[in-house]
Amino acid sequence: MTALAAPAPPRARRRSAEGRDAWLLVLPALLPVMLFSVYPLVYGVALGFTDAQAGLNAETHFNGLDNYAALAGNELFWNSFKIGLVWAFSVTALQFLASLGLALLLNLDLRLRWLARTLALIPWAMPPVIIAIMWQLMLNPNYGPVNRTLETLGLPSSVNWLGESAIALPVVIVVGVWAGMPQTTITLLAGLQSVPAELNEAAAIDGASTWRRFWHVTLPALRPIVTAITTLDLIWNFNSFALVFVLTAGGPGGTTMLPSLFAYNEAFRYGNFGYAAAMGNVMVVLIGAFLFLYLRAQMRRRHQ
Amino acid sequence: MRTRTSASVAAVAGVLALPLALTGCSAFGVGDDSGDGGTVTLTFQSLAYQDTTIAATQDIVDAWNEANPDVQVELVQGSWDNVHDQLVTQFQGGTAPDVIHDESADIMGFAEQGYLADLSPYLGDDTKAAVSEDIWGTVTASDGSVVAAPTLLQSYVVFANTDAFADAGVALPTGESLAWDDFQGLAAQLAADGGFGLGWGLQQPTAAVMNLALGFDGTFFDGDQITVGDDELAVPERIHAMAYDDASLDPVSLTQSGSDVLPGFFDGTYPMYVAGNYIAQQITESAPEGFNWAVLPPLAGTAGATQAANPQTMSVAAESEHVEEAAAFIDFFMQADHQAALAQGDWLIPSSTAARDLVAEQTAGDNGWDAILASGEGLSAAPFQSAVNYPQWKDQYATPALQQYLADEITVDELRTQLTDGWNDLG
Amino acid sequence: MTKRSPATRPLQYLALAAYMAFLGFPLVFLLTTAFKTDREIRSPDPAFLPQSLNLDNFTAAIERADLFRAAGNSLLTAATTTAIVTAVALPAAYALVRFRTRLRAAATGWILLSQVFPFILIIIPLFLLLKNIGLVNTLLGLVLVYAVWALPFALWMLQGYVAAIPVELEEASAVDGAGRFKTLRKIVLPLLAPGLVATSLFTFINSWNEFFFALVLIQDPDMQTLPLALARFVGAEGQVQLGPLAAAALLACLPSLVFFMLIQKRLTAGLLSGAVKG
Structure with missing residues (x-):
C-alpha cells in the first residue's frame, strides 16, 4: 500500500510508523500461539524423515529419503491420493456453487430470512461423527427415508447407496457437500454484505441487468473471499477425516479410502509414525504446489 | 460484534493475561490431584x-x-x-x-x-x-x-425367526452343532417361496471370515507364511454361493452392518440372521411384541464347530x-x-x-x-492372531478384496491372488 | 434491487425452499427419531412420525451422558477459544493486509502448512507438548489447542474480508481528517462485522464439535465435552443406541442454532451510506 500512497509522502511515513505500532500490538499475542503450532508442525514434518515407530523406548533414527523411496512404489497410497483429489475437488466445486446460490438468496430481503439463515446452519451444528451416523441411517437401502421417499415417488428405490463400489464415492461426496455447506454459505454471505451497496446501486443506475451486475460488480468484489474460502475448503476437504471414517471407513473395496484415512491407518493402526508423517509431507508438497499456483493466479487477477 | 478497534489494545492485553488468569481457574480443571500419602x-x-x-x-x-x-x-x-x-x-x-x-x-x-x-x-x-x-x-x-x-468372549451364531420357520414348514434344527451344508440347505428351503433365507451384515467381512474359517481348518498363516487354500476360502465361497447361486442370502445385506440388517430379521424378510451372539441383547430390547426367536446350534465346518476366539x-x-x-x-x-x-x-x-x-x-x-x-466351547486361538502384519493386511488387502468378492465383482481366484500377493507385498 | 420481472420472487422462494429441504431434512429425521422408542426405530416398517411424544430418550441422554455438565464444559471451552482467536486474529489480519511486509508471505506459508498437514499426525507431538507443560486432562489444554488450530483459519478469512474493503474508503476518511483509529472504528469495523461474525461463529462451532483431541486429552468424566458424551451411545461393531443418541445430538445442536438465530442479524453490514461519495 505504500506504493499507492506515493503522491503523499508524509502520510506514507506516518503509515509505516503506524505499521510498526500495529506489529507491536499484534506480535506479542500472536507469537505464543504460533509457537504452539510451529513446534508440533516442525516435529511432524521432521518425523517424515525418520523411521519412528510405536513402541516403549523405541529408538528413532533419521533415514533421509528412505520413506519417500518406499512411498514412490506404494501403489495403494497413490491410489488413495487420486481418490483424495477427486473427492476434494468435487466437494469443493459443488460446495462453492451450491453455497453461492444459497448465499445470494439469503442476501435478498425475503420473508423469514432469519429462519432460513438459521436452518442453513444445521449441518454445522452437529459433530461429523453424528452426521455420518445419521446419513448411514438415511441411506439404508431397505429402511432409510431416502429410498422410501424414492419409492413413494415411483422411482428406483433399491439402490444400495454406500455399499456399491461404483456409486459409493459420489454418494459420499454429496454427504460431504451437505456437511460443508454452512461454512461456505456463511462466509460468502458475509462477503456479499461487505460488498459496498453503492457499487451495486451505481451499476443499477447505469442500467445494468441483474446478471451483469452480479458478474461485473458483485463477483469481482467478492473475489478475495472466494479465493480464501475455496482454498481452505480444498485443503479441509482433502484432509477430511471423521466423516468418511465413520460413513464407510474407506470401503467398499477401498473406493473411498481418502489419503488422510490412509495415513491415519499407517500411524495409528500399524504404528509407523515416520512413514505416515512422510505421507503427510508428500500431501503438503503436492497440495501446496497446487495452492501456490492457484493463489498466484488469483492475486494476479486481483491486481489487474 | 460490538468490539471497538480502540478497545483492541485492551483486548490484546487481556488475551495476554488470560492464560495466566485461567491457570488459576478451577473451572478449567487445572490443578494437581495427587493422592493422599500411602494410598x-x-x-x-x-x-x-x-x-x-x-x-x-x-x-x-x-x-x-x-x-x-x-x-x-x-x-x-x-x-x-x-x-x-x-x-x-x-x-x-x-x-x-x-x-x-x-x-x-x-x-x-x-x-x-x-x-x-x-x-x-x-x-x-x-x-x-x-x-x-x-x-x-x-x-x-x-x-x-x-x-x-x-x-x-463372543462367537458368531445363527439367529432364527421361529415363526418364519413355522410358516415355511421348516423344522428348527437341533443337536450339538449345525453343519454348514445343513445350514445352506435350510437357507435354500426358507427361500423356496422366492424370498430370502438369510441376512448377514458383513460390511466388515474379515473378522467373521477369519474366525469361522477355523471350522474348516482354514488357518491362513503358519508363522509369517500365508496359505490361501480351499480350507481358508470355504467360508467366503459358501457365502458367495448362497448369495449368487442359491439366491438364499440377500446380497444387499452383505454390504451392511449387523444392526442395519436387524429390521429385516424382525419383519421376516430374513428368517435367519447371522451375527455376533451379543446381538441377542438388541433382539430382546427392540424386537416387535410377540417376536419369537431362537439361537441355532453352533455352525460346524469340516473341522467341527470351532471359531477363533x-x-x-x-x-x-x-x-x-x-x-x-x-x-x-x-x-x-x-x-x-x-x-x-x-x-x-x-x-x-x-x-x-x-x-x-x-x-x-x-x-x-x-x-x-x-x-x-x-x-x-468351540472357541480357541488362531494363527492370524499372532501374525505381525495382520492388521495392515486386513485393512489394505483382505477387507477390500473380500468386499469385492462378496459383491460378486471379482472371482474366487482373484480373491486368492489378492490375499496372497497383498501379504507378500507387506513382507 | 430495482427492476425485476414478476416471476422472479416466487422462483427465489422456490429455490430457497429446495435448499431448506436438502439441508433441513436430516434434522427432521433426527427430530422424529429422538421421540421414537427403540422398537419403533428398529421396526421393519418404520413410520415417519413417532407414535407418541415419548421423552424417554431425552431423559436417558441427559442422565446417562451427563449432558448438561458436558454442555457447560463445551461452552466454556468454545467461548474462551473464540474470544482468544478473535482478539488475536482481528488486529493481525488487518496488519497483514494493510502493511505489506515479508511477514505476510511467511504467515501465509505457515497458515497453509498448518492446514494441509494432516491434523491426525500432529496430535501426538501436540499431546506430548501439553503433557510436558502439565495441561493433560484440562480444559485449558483444549482451549490452547483449539485456539492454535483455529487461528490460521481466522487470520486467513479475516484477511479476505479486510482485502475486500476498498482502501479508498479509508483514504477518503483519512482525507476528511479522521485519525487512524477513528477510521478503523467508523469505516472498517462496520464493514468487517459480518466477516467477524462468520469467523467467530466458525471458531466457536469447530471447538464445540471437536472430538478427537478431546478424546485423548480429557480423561476425567467431569471434564468431558459434548462430542465425548455423545460417543457414549456408540458401541463396538456399529452398535448404536439410536434413540438416546438422536435426542442427545438434538439437544447438543440446539445451542448452536439458537446462538446463530440471535446473531444472524449481525451478518448484515452496518451503516455504509455516506462513506463513499462518487
Missing part, C-alpha cells in the same frame, strides 16, 4: 457399553474399593469405538490408565510394542485355572509373556507404577460371580468355566443362552 490410586478405563454392564462394573469397583482402602480404583469410562486411537496416543504420552479394558485383537499389537506388562508372575492361581489353555493363547505374546486376562481383555500398562496392585484388582475382577454379572449384561460368554456355569444356572438357558454358551 495407591489405580485408574481403570472400562469400555462397558450396556447400562447393565456399566452398573455391574461400578459394583465390582465399589466392592473392591471397600475391601481395599489402600488401593483405590478410579473408574474411567471409555468407548469401544475409539479406544485404539486413544491408547496409541496415551501410550506415546505415557498417560495410559493403569488397568486397560480392550480386546485381544487390539492389544496384541501393543503387547509387541512393549506397552503392556507381563502379568504371569502376578495373576492368582484361581484366575489361571479358570480359563482354558487355548484362550490363554490369545493373550500370550510372542515372547511368552501373558499380557492380559481374558474376560468375555477374540476375548475382551484386562491388561496393565507396562509403565504403571503399581503393576502388582493392578493385577490383584484383575484377579478380583475375574471372580466367577463378577464375570457372570458382566456376561449377562453384555450377552457375552465368560472365558472362565466357573462363570459360564454360573450364567447357565442364573439364566436357566433361556433367551438362547444355552446355545450361546454352547458356542463358547
